[in-house]
Amino acid sequence: MRYAKRGPLRFTSHRDFARAFERALRRAGVPVAFSQGFTPHPKISYASAAPTGVASEAEYLEVGLREVVDPAQLRAALDVALSPGLDVLDAVVASGGSLADRIEASRWRIELPEVDPAIAVKAVAAFTEAEEVLVERMTKQGRRTFDSRGAVIAIDVDSSSATPSGAAAVPCAILELVVRQVTPSVRPDDVLSGLRVVAGLEPPVAPKVIRLAQGTLTAQGAIVDPLDADRDGAAIGGR
Numbered sequence: 633m634r635y636a637k638r639g640p641l642r643f644t645s646h647r648d649f650a651r652a653f654e655r656a657l658r659r660a661g662v663p664v665a666f667s668q669g670f671t672p673h674p675k676i677s678y679a680s681a682a683p684t685g686v687a688s689e690a691e692y693l694e695v696g697l698r699e700v701v702d703p704a705q706l707r708a709a710l711d712v713a714l715s716p717g718l719d720v721l722d723a724v725v726a727s728g729g730s731l732a733d734r735i736e737a738s739r740w741r742i743e744l745p746e747v748d749p750a751i752a753v754k755a756v757a758a759f760t761e762a763e764e765v766l767v768e769r770m771t772k773q774g775r776r777t778f779d780s781r782g783a784v785i786a787i788d789v790d791s792s793s794a795t796p797s798g799a800a801a802v803p804c805a806i807l808e809l810v811v812r813q814v815t816p817s818v819r820p821d822d823v824l825s826g827l828r829v830v831a832g833l834e835p836p837v838a839p840k841v842i843r844l845a846q847g848t849l850t851a852q853g854a855i856v857d858p859l860d861a862d863r864d865g866a867a868i869g870g871r
Contacts, residue, residue: 633707634722634859635691641717642687649718650678656713657695662706665696679732679858680846683819688843689721690738692858694731724862734858735813737785738846740820742807744835752789752805755831760787765826771816780826783818786810786853810853 637644644652654674657664666672675696682688707723714720744752759765765781790806811818820841827833848856 636719639717646681659713660709663698686841737849739844740809743840744805747805749805755833758830767825780822783814
């Protein structure tokens with residue numbers, strides 16, 4: 633399934649979304665399959681969830697079911713059961729293979745209100761020309777230093793729009809970013825940290841970040857929806 637986090641619901645943590653989704657499955661009467669053992673769990677697998685506070689149009693998960701259901705009806709029932717802003721957009725039959733293996737890169741849009749686009753262009757040029765841009769981030773293993781440049785496939789300043797979505801007309805630089813899936817993951821905030829390192833770019837207000845797509849990366853740099861390989865299915869069955 634593909635789902636979105638929109639508006640204020642972008643501040644929903646991954647754990648809170650997982651709880652909300654399990655409640656939605658129960659309310660919708662979905663015949664979810666459970667694991668075996670002393671503490672059975674619903675067979676749900678999440679792929680590359682966006683950080684808390686980041687909006688997304690392209691979040692993915694897999695659900696194992698006990699019996700066949702119609703994917704369109706399942707999508708609609710779950711969408712109704714979830715809060716507006718947590719929206720189920722698509723559901724297809726899994727034809728085999730791991731969903732996570734089909735996610736190689738993500739496309740992001742970063743809005744930087746009150747940042748002059750011309751300044752952003754210079755910062756992006758400095759970042760692109762650098763062979764390595766080291767940044768620090770606190771991880772579960774403690775504070776780590778890693779390269780924020782190597783995973784970035786493309787980064788540009790969008791010249792077609794100069795104002796942030798849903799805001800008054802103020803100067804705004806808009807970055808379009810494609811990042812390869814690596815370990816540790818390179819997130820949009822890491823790239824912003826890299827822009828600060830190489831060019832001193834300091835947004836005066838918090839940026840607005842949205843994930844537009846994620847999936848398989850083509851040789852031309854396009855991102856293919858990971859559900860495309862499964863679209864010939866007509867029903868979702870048990871595993």
